[in-house]
Amino acid sequence: MRTFAGRPPIIRIANGTFYRHHPNGGAASSQQHPNPPLFTNLSFELPSQSAEPHNWCIVGPSLSGKSTFLEVLRGQHLSFPPKARSFPYLATEHVPHRLRTPHRAIQYVGFDASGTGGGLGPATSTYLSQRYESRREKTDFSLRDFLIGNTQLNPSEVSLEDAIDQKLLERIVVDLRLDTLLDLPVAFLSNGQGRRARIARALLTSPEVLLLDEPFMGLDPPTVAGLSPLLRSLAEKASPRLVLSVRPQDPLPEWITHLVYLRTDCQVGSMGEKETVLEGLGKYVRGVWKGGLTEDETLPVHALAEMGRTLTERGIEGEGLADELGASLSGIEASQKSTANGTSEVLGEPLVEMNGCRVKYGNKVALGNWSEERDGQTVTGLHWTVRRGERWGVFGPNGSGKTTIVSLLCSDHPQTYSLPIKLFGRSRLPEPGSGQLPLTFWDIQSRVGHSSPEIHQHMPRSLTIRQVLESAWADTFRSKPKLDEAATSQVEATLKWFAHELNPAFSSHKLGTSSSAGQVEEDTLAWANDYMFGELSFSAQRILLFLRAIVKHSDIIVLDEAFSGMDDAVRDKCMLFLAHGEEKMCAPSKGSRTGDEVVANPAAESGNVTMTGLSDQQALICISHVKEEVPDFVREWICLPEANTGLPARFGRLDGPLRTDAKRWREIWGI
CATH class of the missing domain: 3.40.50.300 (P-loop containing nucleotide triphosphate hydrolases)
Structure with a gap:
């Protein structure tokens, strides 16, 4: 990979190991809540600019740590040694002052309903039917208010530095099919509409990096078909740089160039250019199915069966590893x-x-x-x-x-x-x-x-x-x-x-x-x-x-x-x-x-x-x-x-x- 002279990477991890809690927190604490090392001796770089496309996707089955990996990229979880993780590009003159910290420059959008993934505000309602009541609370902000950040009871005048780009706003709401919903209270949005709104809000903050945790989950096929090209256009301009996570059975957007495949023990199984990673995983699957290799229980073959399909503007194309080998339905499916x-x-x-x-x-x-x-x-x-x-x-x-x-x-x-x-x-x-x-x-x-x-x-x-x-x-x-x-x-x-x-x-x-x-x-x-x-x-x-x-x-x-x-x-x-x-x-x-x-x-x-x-x-x-x-x-x-x-x-x-x-x-x- 050729990087531009004088432009250090946005994220640099050099032989770092990560923990949710301090590893010396005490034996009693570790027994009740185990604290295994995460992504041991990880080395990873996200370039600020490069001559070739460099779009990463984190792939892994349940419990493999996809969300945790994205959190590590944003600066969460303890790094050992502490200097193993750094954000050198954010300290350069190319980055606006408001984006000089990872918390602002690297936005994370997840859909875990925890309130930490760029949600539509805190989940404060005490009963489910509240979302269907008439709009009468001062905190029932419209989607338009949410998108432009006007969610304060006594909003101050927005500074020019934080002003929303109106052209970008118009384009994003159209591409994400939100333009007809702008005057609705956010509480009235469906689950899929809410997901699109959260992605739109993150894009409007113009971050340096946008981490999208399973962005296509819960979206109908027409919306997925519209969202992927929008993300592709952002990726091509590197504005912002995108890092996605998906499950193994999900098709990979065709504009993804690099993969991290995670094992079930929160460790990296394979990392590199997409074709190289897929080729290596395919050899592993064929070796296990033909009896020449012993299956690694942290790298289950069943989870890889549908890996390899591609999400294009024309729909889902290609075959998974199981299809390539003519594999039949799993026992569960049968x-x-x-x-x-x-x-x-x-x-x-x-x-x-x-x-x-x-x-x-x-x-x-x-x-x-x-x-x-x-x-x-x-x-x-x-x-x-x-x-x-x-x-x-x-x-x-x-x-x-x-x-x-x-x-x-x-x-x-x-x-x-x-x-x-x-x-x-x-x-x-x-x-x-x-x-x-x-x-x-x-x-x-x-x-x-x-x-x-x-x-x-x-x-x-x-x-x-x-x-x-x-x-x-x-x-x-x-x-x-x-x-x-x-x-x-x-x-x-x-x-x-x-x-x-x-x-x-x-x-x-x-x-x-x-x-x-x-x-x-x-x-x-x-x-x-x-x-x-x-x-x-x-x-x-x-x-x-x-x-x-x-x-x-x-x-x-x-x-x-x-x-x-x-x-x-x-x-x-x-x-x-x-x-x-x-x-x-x-x-x-x-x-x-x-x-x-x-x-x-x-x-x-x-x-x-x-x-x-x-x-x-x-x-x-x-x-x-x-x-x-x-x-x-x-x-x-x-x-x-x-x-x-x-x-x-x-x-x-x-x-x-x-x-x-x-x-x-x-x-x-x-x-």
């Missing part, structure tokens, strides 16, 4: 594909009935802004029924109303009272002559298991792992759960099954013969009381919230982007648990191209199973923008239209799993 769970043709009783729902905020219609012909009559709004035993997929662009639908069926939305909705055969308001009492908010919450980005945002970070799981039986996140012996058994069985993924101190020597099944030789689940939700990685938080949604065996399970943030191996394990509970498990199939093999749990043969899979008495509603994150037994689907187009929602039925046939996915999206 098990899901063949399961008959939830495919019964016998229609159960209605659990959700929406008969013409139309949600408005003032003059803005958020859902149901259409009319259509049904049975010879013109009807308006959303008409949708969900019955016991049905497995639904809900799709549509960001802002089309998917989150609003979830809020209606979970009764978080205040308009639930006034709309023609029945839940579990009953209305929220008294019905004259029915002889039935109206449903209460608590009745509904007790019968719906729900995982979503909104739940993630509001889950108290100070709850322990066990408390988060037990809160499925509580009225609120912090209230005392109503647990009986069966509920306690379900919680403990689930914690044991996912100890590998949830316990931050889990080490490989504790694994039994089936590591991916989560069974360990521990006599205690003390770790579930020792670690708080906020101490877990983003992936582990997602897993815990998914398990919270299903552990109670509620009548309705709502999984709203529940698998986003997980790598494919962890995601598939969660889907297997959703389908079969403890009855099926994964057994490593070494040297096989099909990954882990799904086998019957020996405990199931003796009847010693506490957690079972989804039953035909339950309904599933899954929302996702990624076909691989839709369980293979989903058959019914609804696709909402782009907001305010006047087009009606479309319905259909799948003849097989989404992830195995791109044609089915295109049919849903109408492309």
Whole structure:
């Protein structure tokens, strides 16, 4: 690489090792919260300018430390030796005074709902329905205010140095499809819209470096197609310099030139030019599958199977390593594909009935802004029924109303009272002559298991792992759960099954013969009381919230982007648990191209199973923008239209799993 004379790198790391806490913090402290070295003897440079493109992407499976690596680049975590990490370019005359510190010059945008990743302000609301109330608080800033930084109750006059470039603002809001949302309160934005707003805000600060932690997660295909070219144009101008992180199964933007691939122990597995890294990983995968190499447990082959595809302006192109070698479905995928769970043709009783729902905020219609012909009559709004035993997929662009639908069926939305909705055969308001009492908010919450980005945002970070799981039986996140012996058994069985993924101190020597099944030789689940939700990685938080949604065996399970943030191996394990509970498990199939093999749990043969899979008495509603994150037994689907187009929602039925046939996915999206 040729660098420009007199221009030192923005970030320089020379043989540095990093720690979350001081390594001499004491034995007692390290036993309770292990403090292993991160990225031992790391050397890395991000040039300020170079003759050739130099765009980095950090890739790794769950628990590999992608977010931690980005934090290290920004100056977080302790460096040993201290001078191993430096930011020489920031001290030069080429950098404005306001950007002379890493905290200002290097912006990080993550989507972990922790409030530290460039969020839309702190998560201060105490209940989910607050986001749907009328705008009346002084702190209900508009998207325009948020983007230009006008979020102070008594704002001072903005200095010229901090003024927003209006041309840049106009371009970014158009490219990120935010131009029609500028006057909305940020609390009204959907999850995908909020992600785009956070990226836009970071771009408008004109940083020297922008760290984007899984920027495409949770975005619909049209938005991804628009965001990648915008990022490419920024990368080509090196304004700002971009560093992304993605999961192994995510396609790599074609403008990425350099990769860091992380092992599962927070160490670097491979680093360098993209083609060189991919070639080396491909040789490793082929060597393991052909039996010549022993698989490194910190570099699982299964996680690399989909690596190598490219995100272009024309869509996703190329093949993953598994496709190149003609590998078939993994054992987990095959098990899901063949399961008959939830495919019964016998229609159960209605659990959700929406008969013409139309949600408005003032003059803005958020859902149901259409009319259509049904049975010879013109009807308006959303008409949708969900019955016991049905497995639904809900799709549509960001802002089309998917989150609003979830809020209606979970009764978080205040308009639930006034709309023609029945839940579990009953209305929220008294019905004259029915002889039935109206449903209460608590009745509904007790019968719906729900995982979503909104739940993630509001889950108290100070709850322990066990408390988060037990809160499925509580009225609120912090209230005392109503647990009986069966509920306690379900919680403990689930914690044991996912100890590998949830316990931050889990080490490989504790694994039994089936590591991916989560069974360990521990006599205690003390770790579930020792670690708080906020101490877990983003992936582990997602897993815990998914398990919270299903552990109670509620009548309705709502999984709203529940698998986003997980790598494919962890995601598939969660889907297997959703389908079969403890009855099926994964057994490593070494040297096989099909990954882990799904086998019957020996405990199931003796009847010693506490957690079972989804039953035909339950309904599933899954929302996702990624076909691989839709369980293979989903058959019914609804696709909402782009907001305010006047087009009606479309319905259909799948003849097989989404992830195995791109044609089915295109049919849903109408492309």
